[in-house]
Amino acid sequence: MKNSSVKYVTTSVQKTVWLGQQLGAQLRDGDIIALVGDLGGGKTWFTKGMAMALEINPDTIVSPTFTLVNEYDGRYKLFHIDLYRLKDKAEIIALDLDEYFSGEGIVVVEWADRWPGELPGDTVEVALHIVDEHTRELGFSASQARAKKIIRALKEKVGYSFSQGACRAFQSA
Numbered sequence: 001m002k003n004s005s006v007k008y009v010t011t012s013v014q015k016t017v018w019l020g021q022q023l024g025a026q027l028r029d030g031d032i033i034a035l036v037g038d039l040g041g042g043k044t045w046f047t048k049g050m051a052m053a054l055e056i057n058p059d060t061i062v063s064p065t066f067t068l069v070n071e072y073d074g075r076y077k078l079f080h081i082d083l084y085r086l087k088d089k090a091e092i093i094a095l096d097l098d099e100y101f102s103g104e105g106i107v108v109v110e111w112a113d114r115w116p117g118e119l120p121g122d123t124v125e126v127a128l129h130i131v132d133e134h135t136r137e138l139g140f141s142a143s144q145a146r147a148k149k150i151i152r153a154l155k156e157k158v159g160y161s162f163s164q165g166a167c168r169a170f171q172s173a
């Protein structure tokens, strides 16, 4: 089946947060968002935006220092998993992360590519890359039904250029 994708460029933290809000507004129980890409790419800021759309205080969203999973209560539960500090496979096995894919709550995984096993296939992947000091490129992709639907809804909402101005989309399929 054909994949869905779209890319946006943001020129400020606020615009990345805004884009996170637009994606967050589409989400419901069982949805999984995998965030990958550069350190400082904006994964945590983007997650704050998604949290805002779920009526969760974005100030409470931080990259966990000692834990790998934080749980928040909003319109839906949000499980924020950050694998940056993952030490070894034993640690992830001990966390039994698969339990978060039961379908209750929305799961956001920063550094999803450090996952030693497989994330469920029906996942929206967002790859965030540093372009320059204030510019980030966010590439969204999906290969299965629910995640593709989320990307379609995001495109309808955001269009191919940001209503807020300085963001532009330069590719879509």
Ligand SMILES: Nc1ncnc2c1ncn2[C@@H]1O[C@H](COP(=O)(O)OP(=O)(O)O)[C@@H](O)[C@H]1O
Residues within 6 Å of the ligand: 010, 011, 012, 013, 014, 016, 038, 039, 040, 041, 042, 043, 044, 045, 046, 110, 128, 133, 134, 135, 136
């Ligand atoms: N357009 C932008 N979008 C998001 N963050 C940006 C942007 N421009 C600069 N930044 C900076 O990049 C850093 C992103 O941090 P963070 O969200 O923690 O990244 P990650 O979680 O991917 O490591 C912050 O210091 C932020 O101020």
Ligand SMILES: [Mg+2]
Residues within 6 Å of the ligand: 043, 044, 063, 082, 110
């Ligand atoms: Mg982070």
